[in-house]
Amino acid sequence: MxxxxxxxxxxxxxxxxxxxxxxxxxxxxxxxxxxxxxxxxxxxxxxxxxxxxxxxxxxxxxxxxxxxxxxxxxxxxxxxxxxxxxxxxxxxxxxxxxxxxxxxxxxxxxxxxxxxxxxxxxxxxxxxxxxxxxxxxxxxxxxxxxxxxxxxxxxxxxxxxxxxxxxxxxxxxxxxxxxxxxxxxxxxxLFKKNEKAEQNQYPGCNSKWSEAEGGEVYCSSKSGGIHRDWVGFPRRLFSSVSREWRCSCVHPDNLGNPNLKEYPNCDPNSIRCQTKPPGKL
Structure with a gap:
């Protein structure tokens, strides 16, 4: 080459x-x-x-x-x-x-x-x-x-x-x-870590609905699956990280929580609150 x-x-x-x-x-x-x-x-x-x-x-x-x-x-x-x-x-x-x-x-x-x-x-x-x-x-x-x-x-x-x-x-x-x-x-x-502790402190409400009586949330000593020696009052408990809320039975000592809101047209000292009028889902 x-x-x-x-x-x-x-x-x-x-x-x-x-x-x-x-x-x-x-x-x-x-x-x-x-x-x-x-x-x-x-x-x-x-x-x-x-x-x-x-x-x-x-x-x-x-x-x-x-x-x-x-x-x-x-x-x-x-x-x-x-x-x-x-x-x-x-x-x-x-x-x-x-x-x-x-x-x-x-x-x-x-x-x-x-x-x-x-x-x-x-x-x-x-x-x-x-x-x-x-x-x-x-x-x-x-x-x-x-x-x-x-x-x-x-x-x-x-x-x-x-x-x-x-x-x-x-x-x-x-x-x-x-x-x-x-x-x-x-x-x-952090919210998920604290969620279980919150469930014990703020148990969920019972709820029911019928066409004749409408919708209702209420508290008992077993509501939310948490057995306890107190009943509590229904409140809307808002999440600290979102706009979502759930019904919670609140001990009288915890009613000052700023994330709690009363149900409209419900006596704050009642263990029952109507959420929907009769005949409406």
Whole structure:
């Protein structure tokens, strides 16, 4: 082989090595080159263009991809880009392996593909109104359930990056919404720990309904399944972490609890309160 031929072959090998699916991305801020291994099945040239010039790139030394919502949408069930992606709580997962059964064009869960549909994971509202990243009015139990979904995708699929939106800003930093999520989870865990003790201190009420007499809640020394030497008065006991309440039989010593509310039109010293008039469910 001649010298010229050897030089040409060497140049071709160098060019091929350069375009293998491992790219070096120049950060526009500090000029530092960062390495991002592309594992999405796209061509090397296309992936390099997306990561170099769009928001879907590494930032501030964090080895995590950042995508805009528009970029995420391109990885939907019928999107032009692969792999199929979905996001929950701003965390993006590669769900390509579930294309045929779940997330592809014919999959039963393809409405999650290409979006951060966090809210719908716990509300079951699988439409444009429900497939959003707004969690502010979710119940604490629903907030906690979102963590279960995050754990599921962490275990079953590949973490791909973060989407810029409610939970991560343009630099990939956590937002106030993510802080709120973490705080609500902690409150829920504490609430569940205290729930059993609260059930003993504030037993549930008995209840009955008939068309002739209407609805009624009442207390006894065994109501709520708690056997005790006192009866108590029916009160609405509101949760400290949500807007929910339940009927509770309250000992006279605990009537000052600020989370307690009297039943409307009921004598506060009565052990029975009507909740619905006769003839109404």
């Amino acid at each position: 001649g010298t010229a031929t050897q030089i040409i072959c060497a140049l071709l090998l160098l060019g091929l090595a350069y375009y293998l699916p491992t790219h070096y991305i120049q950060d526009s801020k500090d000029g530092v080159h960062k390495k991002d291994k592309v594992e999405d099945g796209t061509s090397a040239g296309k992936a390099d263009e997306s990561l170099s010039f769009g928001p879907s790139r590494l930032r501030d030394g964090d080895n995590v991809r950042l995508l805009t919502k528009e970029e995420l949408a391109r990885h939907g069930p019928n999107g032009p880009d692969k792999p199929i992606l979905l996001a929950v709580m701003g965390r993006v997962f590669d769900v390509e392996k579930g294309r045929d059964n779940y997330y592809g064009p014919n999959g039963g869960y393809n409405f999650f593909s290409g979006v951060d549909g966090t809210r719908a994971f716990v509300t079951g509202e699988f439409n444009e109104k429900g497939l959003i990243d707004d969690i502010r009015d979710l119940k604490p139990a629903e907030i906690n359930e979102l963590q279960v979904w995050i754990d599921f995708y962490d275990k079953e699929y590949t973490f791909y990056g973060k989407v810029i939106g409610a939970f991560y800003d343009k630099d990939g930093r956590p937002t106030e919404e993510l802080t709120y999520f973490e705080e609500m989870k902690e409150k829920y865990v």
